[in-house]
Amino acid sequence: MKYNSVFDIIGPVMIGPSSSHTAGAARIGKAARNLFGKEPQWARIHLYESFAKTYKGHGTDFALAGGLLGFETDDTRMSQALELAEKKGLEIEFIEDSAKADHPNTARLIIGDGSDQLELVGISIGGGKVEITELNGFELRLSGNHPAILIMHNDRFGAIASVTEILAKYEINIGHMEVNRKDVGKEALMVIEVDQNVKDSILKELENASHIIQIAKIAN
Numbered sequence: 001m002k003y004n005s006v007f008d009i010i011g012p013v014m015i016g017p018s019s020s021h022t023a024g025a026a027r028i029g030k031a032a033r034n035l036f037g038k039e040p041q042w043a044r045i046h047l048y049e050s051f052a053k054t055y056k057g058h059g060t061d062f063a064l065a066g067g068l069l070g071f072e073t074d075d076t077r078m079s080q081a082l083e084l085a086e087k088k089g090l091e092i093e094f095i096e097d098s099a100k101a102d103h104p105n106t107a108r109l110i111i112g113d114g115s116d117q118l119e120l121v122g123i124s125i126g127g128g129k130v131e132i133t134e135l136n137g138f139e140l141r142l143s144g145n146h147p148a149i150l151i152m153h154n155d156r157f158g159a160i161a162s163v164t165e166i167l168a169k170y171e172i173n174i175g176h177m178e179v180n181r182k183d184v185g186k187e188a189l190m191v192i193e194v195d196q197n198v199k200d201s202i203l204k205e206l207e208n209a210s211h212i213i214q215i216a217k218i219a220n
Contacts, residue, residue, distance in 0.1 A: 024063075024126075024128055028122030028124065029067020029109070031067070031142075032109045036111055041089065041090060042113070044111075045064055045095065049100075049105070049106060059078075061094055065082050065084075069090070102123075103125070107121070107122055108121045109121075109122070131143055138182070140189065146194065148191065148193045149206070149215065151214075153211050155188040163190060163212070173194060176193040177192045179191075187213065197219045
């Protein structure tokens, strides 16, 4: 196995007890919050395999709550996240799901408020690293370790070009990109991991590009 830095070996700076079950879970929760674009009012969290069996003892429950509240992995409030969520009126339900999952540390988060809802599947792959594998029914592969832009767009000629031309204009380098659609000519999802955080002014320009429906970002 290749390590890029010492932090890949010792894991992230974090509130314990486990990098996989705590730090990774927190990052899944925060990714859901970032993609939702605001703090949700409620969350239904399905836990699978190892997550389902050990989530209370390993702190997966409070870590997911902390991520939904926007906490970083080393936030000293992490262990009190469930109580803080309750005080804020964020209702969280944990469901021990018996269905099989591709990875033992898998969580499906369904979050929302009075008007919007988001569904996300994330896995904690070890050392605090995560992958987002599904968003609102679209399959994807998002590491969560780099800034990213997620763009919902109409499956039309020129949609991808209109986005990449804007990113090139501002010298934003693309590290990973994929496009997924549910059917020809319907809605599609563009996932772009970049090397630096993208300014809100650039996101606004992207929103006005051809065939774009909605944009969300994950900052780093």
